[in-house]
Amino acid sequence: MATTLCSRAVQKLGWLPCTQSVRHGSKSVTRHRKPVHFLKQKLMALTQYIPPQPAVSERCIIPPSKQVQEESGLTRLLKREVEALFRDNKMVAVFQNNAVTAEDMLQLKHRLMKHGIAVKFYPNQVARSYLSDSKYSNLLPLFIGQNVLLVSREPKVKEMLQTLRTMPHIILLGACVEDALLSRQGVLNYSKLPSLAVIQGEVVGGLSLMTSQTASLLQHHPLQLSRLLQQYVKQQSEGDGGETEGAEAQ
Amino acid sequence: MFAFLKTTFLGLTRSSRVTGSLQNQLKLVVAGMKTYEEPPDYSGVVLPERPKLKFINKVPNFKKAKKEMKKLRDIRGPAQTANTFARGQYGIVALGGGYLHWGHIEMMRLTINRRIDPRTTFARWRVNAPYKPITRKGLGQRMGGGKGAIDHYVTPVRCGRMVLELGGRCEFGEVEPILTEVAKKLPFPAKVVSRESLAAMYQEERERELNNQNPWTFQRVVSTNMLGIRKVLSPFDLRHNGKYVGKFRLPGRV
Numbered sequence: 001m002a003t004t005l006c007s008r009a010v011q012k013l014g015w016l017p018c019t020q021s022v023r024h025g026s027k028s029v030t031r032h033r034k035p036v037h038f039l040k041q042k043l044m045a046l047t048q049y050i051p052p053q054p055a056v057s058e059r060c061i062i063p064p065s066k067q068v069q070e071e072s073g074l075t076r077l078l079k080r081e082v083e084a085l086f087r088d089n090k091m092v093a094v095f096q097n098n099a100v101t102a103e104d105m106l107q108l109k110h111r112l113m114k115h116g117i118a119v120k121f122y123p124n125q126v127a128r129s130y131l132s133d134s135k136y137s138n139l140l141p142l143f144i145g146q147n148v149l150l151v152s153r154e155p156k157v158k159e160m161l162q163t164l165r166t167m168p169h170i171i172l173l174g175a176c177v178e179d180a181l182l183s184r185q186g187v188l189n190y191s192k193l194p195s196l197a198v199i200q201g202e203v204v205g206g207l208s209l210m211t212s213q214t215a216s217l218l219q220h221h222p223l224q225l226s227r228l229l230q231q232y233v234k235q236q237s238e239g240d241g242g243e244t245e246g247a248e249a250q
Numbered sequence: 251m252f253a254f255l256k257t258t259f260l261g262l263t264r265s266s267r268v269t270g271s272l273q274n275q276l277k278l279v280v281a282g283m284k285t286y287e288e289p290p291d292y293s294g295v296v297l298p299e300r301p302k303l304k305f306i307n308k309v310p311n312f313k314k315a316k317k318e319m320k321k322l323r324d325i326r327g328p329a330q331t332a333n334t335f336a337r338g339q340y341g342i343v344a345l346g347g348g349y350l351h352w353g354h355i356e357m358m359r360l361t362i363n364r365r366i367d368p369r370t371t372f373a374r375w376r377v378n379a380p381y382k383p384i385t386r387k388g389l390g391q392r393m394g395g396g397k398g399a400i401d402h403y404v405t406p407v408r409c410g411r412m413v414l415e416l417g418g419r420c421e422f423g424e425v426e427p428i429l430t431e432v433a434k435k436l437p438f439p440a441k442v443v444s445r446e447s448l449a450a451m452y453q454e455e456r457e458r459e460l461n462n463q464n465p466w467t468f469q470r471v472v473s474t475n476m477l478g479i480r481k482v483l484s485p486f487d488l489r490h491n492g493k494y495v496g497k498f499r500l501p502g503r504v
Contacts, residue, residue, distance in 0.1 A: 017481050028484065029322035029347070029496040036495075037482040043471060044492060049504040050463040074283040102276035 071129075078126040085120065086136065086176070089151040093160065093175035093187070094142045100169060108167065115159040117152040138181055142173045157191040292419040301372035301418070303359045306379045308352040309403055317397055318383050325349070325497040327490055329411035332376050338415030340425045340444045341376070347497030348438035349404035350413075352380055358414060358432050365428040371418035380405045407438065409499045438497070458504050468492040468503070 026034060036044070071079075086092060100108075109119050127143045148170070150160060155177045164170050175187045182190060193199070205212075218225075325347035335341060355377075362373050380403035387398035407413065413436070416425050422444050433440040443451070469491045472479060480488070493503045 015475070015480075016485075017478070027322060028486070029326050033498065034496065039479060039482045043468065043479055043483075044503075047466050047468040047471060047492070048464065049458060049502060052461045052463055072283060072285040102278050105278070106276070 075123075075126050075129075078122060079130050082122055082127055082130045083134075085149070085151055086134070089153055091117075091150075091152050091155040091157065091175065091177050093150045093157075094139070094173045095148045095150060095164075096171045096173055097146055097148045098169040098171070100167070104167065108163070108170075111163050112150065112160070115152070115156050115163070116154065117150050117156060117160055120149040120151055122149065136176060136181070139174065139176060147173065155190075157187060161188075161191050290421065295417070295419055297370075297418055298372050301366070301368040302363045303373045303375060303414075305359065306352070306355050306375070308380065310379060310381050315383060315400055317385055317400060321382075322497075324382070324406035325408060326486065327408060327494050328499075329408035332412050333410045335412065335445050335448065336376070336415060337374055338372075338417035339420075340417070340422055340429065340442065341415040341448075342413045342429055342433050342436075342440050343443050343448065344407050344409055344411050344413055344436070344438050344440050345501075346438035346499055347406070347408050348436070349382075349384075350377060350380070350407055350437065351402055351404045354436060355380070355405075357435055361432050362414070362416075362428060365431075366416070371416055371420045371425070374415045374417075376412040376415055377405050377407060382406060409438075409494065409497070413440065455504075462504050 105119075112119060124143050124145075124147070128140060131137055131140050131143065152160075157175070157177065161172075164172075172184050172187060174184060175182050177187075177190060220228075327347075329344070333343075366373060382404050383400040384402055384404055385398040386401035387395075391398075414429070414432070416429065426442055429442040433442055468487075471477075472483060472488050472491070486494070491503070493500055
């Protein structure tokens with residue numbers, strides 16, 4: 001950095017100041033940080049970076065982004081299993097299990113297996129993701145917290161409830177029996193229903209009530225029948241007389 | 251199977267009554283599955299023949315060595331050449347100016363050659379062999395009597411220049427500790443970067459320039475010579491907008 005006094009000619013081409021400082025202690029490139037001229041310090045302070053500050057900070061407006069995780073192979077497998085479960089089994093009951101020990105679980109499984117009821121455990125995430133897409137979406141509120149699925153091909157509600165009477169910590173939440181969603185009360189009512197044969201018999205009986213009554217009437221003793229008919233005729237004649245009297249009175 | 255389980259269960263209960271200990275507690279074990287991210291695909295990566303850093307001479311092959319002036323301007327300001335990636339994926343970028351002498355170069359070469367696996371990674375120099383002669387006068391000499399003799403040679407490095415590059419079938423996490431070990435020992439501040447991180451760095455700088463809320467910028471004040479400020483500044487400041495002072499880079503400047 002040599003001192004120079006510029007001439008008019010130089011001013012035409014590029015602008016250099018008329019006078020330049022003479023004092024120079026060190027070269028322009030030094031190992032240490034050179035003391036900066038006060039005016040330059042002021043300039044640096046004035047021209048500092050000011051970051052943008054919106055009125056409402058970004059964090060208040062932009063919601064935190066939720067990472068969408070891809071389904072792993074295991075979840076896909078379990079989902080297929082759940083699908084098959086709902087397809088093949090007529091009865092699917094959801095129970096809440098509160099701290100059942102492994103021994104109790106083993107015994108329960110053994111007892112239920114005698115009636116053909118299987119005990120299934122599936123992660124809630126898998127079950128929920130399947131149910132939300134299927135027609136059983138109303139079962140979604142049941143799959144929160146610890147739960148067990150008891151499934152069977154034939155709807156054996158009565159046996160299931162009897163077996164679980166001894167276990168108060170396994171609580172019935174709801175069930176899907178033959179594509180009908182039942183709440184806890186609904187399941188209990190269903191269990192109290194008699195079997196299909198009995199109900200069919202009752203319906204048949206109700207339909208053939210009149211014919212059966214007439215058949216039993218005709219099977220009475222003939223003396224009784226003649227007395228019944230006489231009584232009937234008397235009633236009819238009394239009824240006619242009463243009517244004619246009533247008509248005359250008017 | 252259940253008959254067998256029944257007998258075992260009863261057996262356990264009987265034993266518990268006899269021993270009265272807690273040994274018959276069955277445990278339900280649940281198995282899950284851990285999913286891993288797919289490893290990166292290195293099918294397109296070709297490793298060169300000589301993957302290690304080549305040896306660099308201390309002294310260039312001159313017939314006659316000439317003494318040179320100090321020319322400190324080869325340290326000053328940003329690097330215009332070799333400031334981007336050429337062949338590698340990861341590298342060391344200089345964040346300040348300085349001279350690399352043979353000792354630094356040997357340190358880099360030996361550390362990297364020792365630490366990398368030549369079957370999977372390769373390394374390349376991005377700086378030249380030392381070519382600038384540095385003179386020194388003998389010990390106890392008084393001022394005067396001509397310029398000293400050539401003592402050693404150095405390579406000048408400007409701010410923003412790539413010093414080394416690494417590439418091959420490797421990830422940043424594998425390579426980073428090796429490069430930081432080297433970067434710490436360099437005579438200027440240096441940073442370990444990958445292609446993405448370097449691009450991100452420059453992008454961030456440009457964004458800062460754009461979204462600066464200060465209406466007064468160094469460039470505006472100095473180029474228009476407001477208040478005659480160029481009296482206390484040099485043409486170098488005008489050219490580089492106050493971001494560089496000598497060999498240093500002021501990081502907060504926009």
